[in-house]
Amino acid sequence: xxxxxxxxxxxxxxxxxxxxxxxxxxxxxxxxxxxxxxxxxxxxxxxxxxxxxxxxxxxxxxxxxxxxxxxxxxxxxxxxxxxxxxxxxxxxxxxxxxxxxxxxxxxxxxxxxxxxxxxxxxxxxxxxxxxxxxxxxxxxxxxxxxxxxxxxxxxxxxxxxxxxxxxxxxxxxxxxxxxxxxxxxxxxxxxxxxxxxxxxxxxxxxxxxxxxxxxxxxxxxxxxxxxxxxxxxxxxxxxxxxxxxxxxxxxxxxxxxxxxxxxxxxxxxxx
Numbered sequence: 182x183x184x185x186x187x188x189x190x191x192x193x194x195x196x197x198x199x200x201x202x203x204x205x206x207x208x209x210x211x212x213x214x215x216x217x218x219x220x221x222x223x224x225x226x227x228x229x230x231x232x233x234x235x236x237x238x239x240x241x242x243x244x245x246x247x248x249x250x251x252x253x254x255x256x257x258x259x260x261x262x263x264x265x266x267x268x269x270x271x272x273x274x275x276x277x278x279x280x281x282x283x284x285x286x287x288x289x290x291x292x293x294x295x296x297x298x299x300x301x302x303x304x305x306x307x308x309x310x311x312x313x314x315x316x317x318x319x320x321x322x323x324x325x326x327x328x329x330x331x332x333x334x335x336x337x338x339x340x341x342x343x344x345x346x347x348x349x350x351x352x353x354x355x356x357x358x359x360x361x362x363x364x365x366x367x368x369x370x371x372x373x374x375x376x377x378x379x380x381x382x383x384x385x386x387x388x389x390x391x392x393x394x395x396x397x398x399x400x401x402x403x404x405x406x407x408x409x410x411x412x413x414x415x416x417x418x419x420x421x422x423x424x425x426x427x428x429x430x431x432x433x434x435x436x437x438x439x440x441x442x443x444x445x446x447x448x449x450x451x452x
Contacts, residue, residue, distance in 0.1 A: 182294055182318060183293050184237050184295070185241075185295050185385075186295075186297075187288075187296070187298075188225075188228060188241065188297075188299075190215055190244060191245055197212070197213075197214040214425050214426075214431075215259075218442050218443055220438070225263075226259070226263075226266070228299075228301070228302065229266045229268050231298070231305050232298070233266045235310070237314060239291070240269065240292065241268040242269050243268050243270050243284075243300070244272070244284040245259075245271070245272060246273060247274050247275055252272050255270075256270060271286075278397045281297060285388070288385070294382055294384055295385050295388050296313075296314075297380065297383075298381075302379055302424045302425070303438070304422060304434060305422050306421070309325055309378075309418065309419045312417060313381075316414065316416050317382045320414045322382075322384070322403060322406045322411060323381070323382050323414055324377055324381040324401070324414075325381075325418035326376060326377045326416075327375065327418040327419070332368065333369035333371050334368055335365070336364060336365055336366060337366055340362055341362050341363065375415055375418075379401075381401060381403055387406060394408060
């Protein structure tokens, strides 16, 4: 089995910059979550290092931003390091599926499988990757997942007005709680439901066929394979396989990985 790993990294980190308490957030600037420090290495570097020394991985393709300026900035920040890690950088798209499709153009024809992994999921354990890759030896589409343990509620699409008077002064000063309030419409039956993670891996020709479809709308690549009527199997995921989505995920991610910000590390361990 020869695997090409695609890492979509073209996101704008919109949710990450919401309600952030970072200096960038205070100044109204956008900060990429992939630039965050995890023990002296960026998130994107940690993610690539999950795969670059694995024997079955032949190539790693990172799909960066599609905007010219954003791509050049990404390339200037990460290009040299990615090259040292053996990863190829290509221009992605505005949507995730566009980034994956763009990266697929660089997949080596000799690769038998294509794995796709979230760029902001750097804490994936080797044992989880082993489970996914091992299952791919006998199944054409494999994804990791964990059972849903929380109660699920479906809510209305738009926030409702908060009850009571709004403190206008507090709102101006930024002290007013601006968390949205939604109306519950019903409770979702969580029986046989799974929260799906990455990496997801597919037999190469199957994934390429999935991406020839007209409708490429899906929350993950497995969804496109499902539209073909092909079987997708789920192996055991890991609750610690956290995806960095919002700024308050970062301290938890560092704790899971056992790392600190560079400035917090002893001087003799910073290099």
